[in-house]
Amino acid sequence: MNKICELFGIEYPVVQGGMAWCSGWRLVSAVSEAGGLGLLSAGSMTPDLLREQIRKAQTATRKPFGVNIPLMNPNSENYINICLEEGVKIIFTSAGNPKKWTATLKERGVKVAHVVASSRFAAKCEEAGVDAVVAEGFEAGGHNGKEELTTMCLIPAVARILDHTPLIAAGGIATGEAWLAAEALGADGVQIGTAFAVTQESSAHDEFKRLCVSLDEQSTMLSLKQLSPTRLVKNKFYDDVVDAERRGVTNEEMLEMIGFGRARRGMLEGDLENGELEIGQVVAQITDIPTVSELMRRLVEAHDAAKAKLSLT
Amino acid sequence: MNKICELFGIEYPVVQGGMAWCSGWRLVSAVSEAGGLGLLSAGSMTPDLLREQIRKAQTATRKPFGVNIPLMNPNSENYINICLEEGVKIIFTSAGNPKKWTATLKERGVKVAHVVASSRFAAKCEEAGVDAVVAEGFEAGGHNGKEELTTMCLIPAVARILDHTPLIAAGGIATGEAWLAAEALGADGVQIGTAFAVTQESSAHDEFKRLCVSLDEQSTMLSLKQLSPTRLVKNKFYDDVVDAERRGVTNEEMLEMIGFGRARRGMLEGDLENGELEIGQVVAQITDIPTVSELMRRLVEAHDAAKAKLSLT
Numbered sequence A, B: 001m002n003k004i005c006e007l008f009g010i011e012y013p014v015v016q017g018g019m020a021w022c023s024g025w026r027l028v029s030a031v032s033e034a035g036g037l038g039l040l041s042a043g044s045m046t047p048d049l050l051r052e053q054i055r056k057a058q059t060a061t062r063k064p065f066g067v068n069i070p071l072m073n074p075n076s077e078n079y080i081n082i083c084l085e086e087g088v089k090i091i092f093t094s095a096g097n098p099k100k101w102t103a104t105l106k107e108r109g110v111k112v113a114h115v116v117a118s119s120r121f122a123a124k125c126e127e128a129g130v131d132a133v134v135a136e137g138f139e140a141g142g143h144n145g146k147e148e149l150t151t152m153c154l155i156p157a158v159a160r161i162l163d164h165t166p167l168i169a170a171g172g173i174a175t176g177e178a179w180l181a182a183e184a185l186g187a188d189g190v191q192i193g194t195a196f197a198v199t200q201e202s203s204a205h206d207e208f209k210r211l212c213v214s215l216d217e218q219s220t221m222l223s224l225k226q227l228s229p230t231r232l233v234k235n236k237f238y239d240d241v242v243d244a245e246r247r248g249v250t251n252e253e254m255l256e257m258i259g260f261g262r263a264r265r266g267m268l269e270g271d272l273e274n275g276e277l278e279i280g281q282v283v284a285q286i287t288d289i290p291t292v293s294e295l296m297r298r299l300v301e302a303h304d305a306a307k308a309k310l311s312l313t
Helices: A004-010 A025-033 A047-061 A076-085 A100-107 A119-129 A152-162 A176-185 A206-216 A236-246 A251-260 A262-268 A281-285 A292-312 B003-008 B025-034 B047-060 B074-083 B102-107 B119-128 B150-162 B176-184 B207-212 B236-246 B251-258 B262-270 B280-286 B292-312
Strands: A014-016 A037-043 A065-070 A089-094 A111-116 A132-136 A167-170 A189-192 A219-222 A232-233 B014-016 B039-043 B063-068 B092-093 B111-116 B132-136 B167-170 B189-192 B219-222 B230-233
Touching: A004 A037, A004 A189, A014 A025, A014 A037, A025 A047, A025 A065, A025 A292, A025 B292, A037 A047, A037 B014, A047 B251, A065 A076, A065 B167, A111 A119, A119 A132, A132 A152, A152 A167, A152 A281, A152 B003, A152 B176, A152 B280, A167 A281, A167 B063, A176 B150, A176 B292, A219 A236, A232 A236, A232 B207, A236 A251, A281 A292, A281 B150, A292 B176, A292 B292, B003 B025, B003 B189, B014 B025, B014 B039, B014 B251, B025 B047, B025 B292, B039 B047, B047 B063, B047 B074, B063 B074, B063 B102, B111 B119, B119 B132, B119 B150, B132 B150, B150 B167, B176 B189, B176 B292, B230 B236
Parallel strands: A014 A189, A037 A065, A065 A089, A089 A111, A111 A132, A132 A167, A167 A189, B014 B189, B039 B063, B063 B092, B092 B111, B111 B132, B132 B167, B167 B189
Antiparallel strands: A219 A232, B219 B230
């Protein structure tokens, strides 16, 4: 049996990445109902909202789902306590030290995965005793690593250093063919963000989803490298960021220019010009806004077809 | 039969990328003898040297080999005429318009491939009638596209728009597993640079090869983005480039700072500090300096083993 399916008790080794303003209970429960693993994104929720969303997801599905918690978030401890109180059994941590919470969570019976962008941090995850490592490449949307390692280079390197911990590949994966490629590179499963952000059940604004369908290969760029590398859609906000970088602003000035709630404004409220729009480079391959069950059907069919084709050549 | 093998008359669909200062007749003939396709790199040769190298390669192997010609090079027409005079039957063009030479070359019985970094340019290649398209991702060493598309995102996109033209994937491929991944993404074959640069037969300086063996995931970065994006090893020369960029120099000032012969100084003469060192991100996976035949054996074995493993899961 596939290691990721066994670990989380799911049908397909397909994790829906926790994405700010996209991954509410509707998306999460739909993914889990379709046989994947849905992840609520705590990072864009108040603690109270997270609790409410966990309860709604629990009502909507009896299948396993989890919560993604960025450890650099000032509410991270709060989020973790809420997950424990509400009986969440799967937590994906990111943006921080995997040693901080892994042991505590595992003692409480929680399965823990941690997201990394380099082999060095993958080794730290294994030392920390995580149940799975998510390795995410440069092509991924939103927050990203400083090393700029692509999925093609990162996955084999992480697979080589992990001794026994299952590996989930992320970044640039929106099709069954790319899922199969990730397996060829040594991954046990995949985490998919962009394709799930652009589904009917995603909580992103409809205008943002429609924009995503229209984007092409030139539409995103890794940006904000000095502050914290983030892959953004090239809109007016992006242009303002690039201009500010060219002027050589300090991090404080950049933070002031960005202000508060920019990502919410873009992805949840649909301000496509002045909002911060985070999406992966693979958005160029997205051509419609399917339901989650339709997307999962396509993923599984294309994966199996690509595998059959490969074995014939 | 594999389309790339059929097109070029080779045993394995593995092309050795034409690399400045690495791809002389020894490397090229060794790759072709081992069942792949060797490519001389015209870009770092005078026209006379190219002619000499073609003749030496013809003496060293009866198997097919080719020449890579960067079309932006002021000698490009000269290179093409020499190839025609010397009976070269395979030409890979890059960095320019595929419409410029493809028809002329094909009339003369030459097989033509063109290197691109985006779907848009891949479509132009097909219009121009090339025999194969090489699509090269952001992780590749040396000169690179402005769109920063990774191999994982680029290959499926190019595979989708090409109607009948065979596709060769490049960037981040140094192992049989990555070769298989590229096939899963829709490629018919692969072009491998970095791994061939670090072989016994590569004409790069031994000090550069030894440096490559020691490099890790943090050792390269896409640089010189304003002038012409190039993936470089982070050495003193790289630091100087980054400093100059921070100061906001013009392209003219940058060119003056770089001066003439920097890549030769680094890769051929072994000045690891002040030379320009071009290598792919996948260099982190290179752990020794094998012969070409040993490398090809590893590639084929790992590819077949990964395929067998994948078909069992």
